[in-house]
Amino acid sequence: MILPGAPWLIAHKSMLKVNKPKLFTICGQDYVLWKNEKGEISALENICPHMGAKLSDGWICPETNTIACPFHALEFDSEGRAILPNEKISKPLAKQLKLFLQGDFIWTYANQEPKLTIPDILEKLSTQFRFIGVAGDVTIKAPFIDALEINHDVNHAKGTHRELFRIKETKVDDFQDDGYFSVSTIKHFREKNTFQEYLENIALLFTPNEVELILENYFPSLVVVYSDSPLGKLVQVFTIYPQNKNTTRIFIPLFTEKSFGIFNSILEPPTIKATEEIIRQDVAMLENLYPRFEPKIRLSHEEPLHWVRQLYYNW
Ligand code: FES
Numbered sequence: 001m002i003l004p005g006a007p008w009l010i011a012h013k014s015m016l017k018v019n020k021p022k023l024f025t026i027c028g029q030d031y032v033l034w035k036n037e038k039g040e041i042s043a044l045e046n047i048c049p050h051m052g053a054k055l056s057d058g059w060i061c062p063e064t065n066t067i068a069c070p071f072h073a074l075e076f077d078s079e080g081r082a083i084l085p086n087e088k089i090s091k092p093l094a095k096q097l098k099l100f101l102q103g104d105f106i107w108t109y110a111n112q113e114p115k116l117t118i119p120d121i122l123e124k125l126s127t128q129f130r131f132i133g134v135a136g137d138v139t140i141k142a143p144f145i146d147a148l149e150i151n152h153d154v155n156h157a158k159g160t161h162r163e164l165f166r167i168k169e170t171k172v173d174d175f176q177d178d179g180y181f182s183v184s185t186i187k188h189f190r191e192k193n194t195f196q197e198y199l200e201n202i203a204l205l206f207t208p209n210e211v212e213l214i215l216e217n218y219f220p221s222l223v224v225v226y227s228d229s230p231l232g233k234l235v236q237v238f239t240i241y242p243q244n245k246n247t248t249r250i251f252i253p254l255f256t257e258k259s260f261g262i263f264n265s266i267l268e269p270p271t272i273k274a275t276e277e278i279i280r281q282d283v284a285m286l287e288n289l290y291p292r293f294e295p296k297i298r299l300s301h302e303e304p305l306h307w308v309r310q311l312y313y314n315w
């Protein structure tokens with residue numbers, strides 16, 4: 001098991017459709033989650049206790065808030081009890097996944113004994129900023145440690161993300177380490193983009209040549225990135241959790257500072273799309289690496305990277 005007892009952010013409620021079962025794989029276990037009209041979330045192990053069908057392929061019965069198995073249509077309530085004829089109810093047969101809700105954000109310890117408290121940063125962000133949506137929610141075919149490292153690797157902006165931002169130099173201006181939490185201040189220095197690039201990506205017009213980012217690192221699941229954008233401050237919450245041994249899930253809830261009224265619907269989709277492009281570039285790199293080994297050379301500005309490696313290997 002990867003980092004047993006770590007809190008994992010697995011979804012924002014908007015990622016679940018009403019009365020549609022959704023499969024979640026976390027720490028090697030499959031679960032099914034569903035949301036009813038009231039916004040209440042239920043979560044069970046995905047394996048049907050009858051003959052092992054995938055409950056996530058079944059359907060929700062809204063009147064009873066139960067999930068019906070696709071194999072023999074047996075229904076289970078949110079506590080995992082089977083609904084039997086004559087309104088009888090069994091004892092719990094399908095195990096529940098214990099969830100911890102923070103507003104619309106869904107956390108879990110994957111049914112392990114908690115070892116770290118759930119950070120309250122999303123609660124804070126939700127009061128100070130405006131939630132605009134989620135980018136990504138994709139599976140990376142790479143072990144968790146690889147995804148964890150790239151989220152703390154400032155130098156990869158020069159390679160992995162070079163096409164979009166043309167970063168010629170990047171540095172960690174400051175790094176404050178406070179146990180399982182740390183803060184990095186990062187500067188990227190960009191080359192000038194071509195006229196063609198500006199035409200293709202209007203957002204570049206608003207991206208200064210020197211970009212300062214503040215990164216709040218909440219080990220092991222979140223990196224909260226604060227940057228300035230034409231929409232005012234932009235907050236991207238890089239979120240990862242382990243699915244199986246060699247797959248990792250990534251998604252990025254986004255917040256902005258200001259509201260532009262009716263223009264929000266024009267300004268927000270490109271912001272989400274740009275973030276999705278960043279994910280695509282990371283995924284392409286991570287899925288194309290040779291298996292990990294002890295690096296034979298150390299670069300400057302790897303403080304956040306070594307911070308996260310050391311916490312991971314000493315868990
Ligand atoms: S396998 Fe689920 S009801 Fe039979």
Ligand SMILES: [Fe+2]
Binds near residue numbers: 150160161278282
């Ligand atoms: Fe990246």
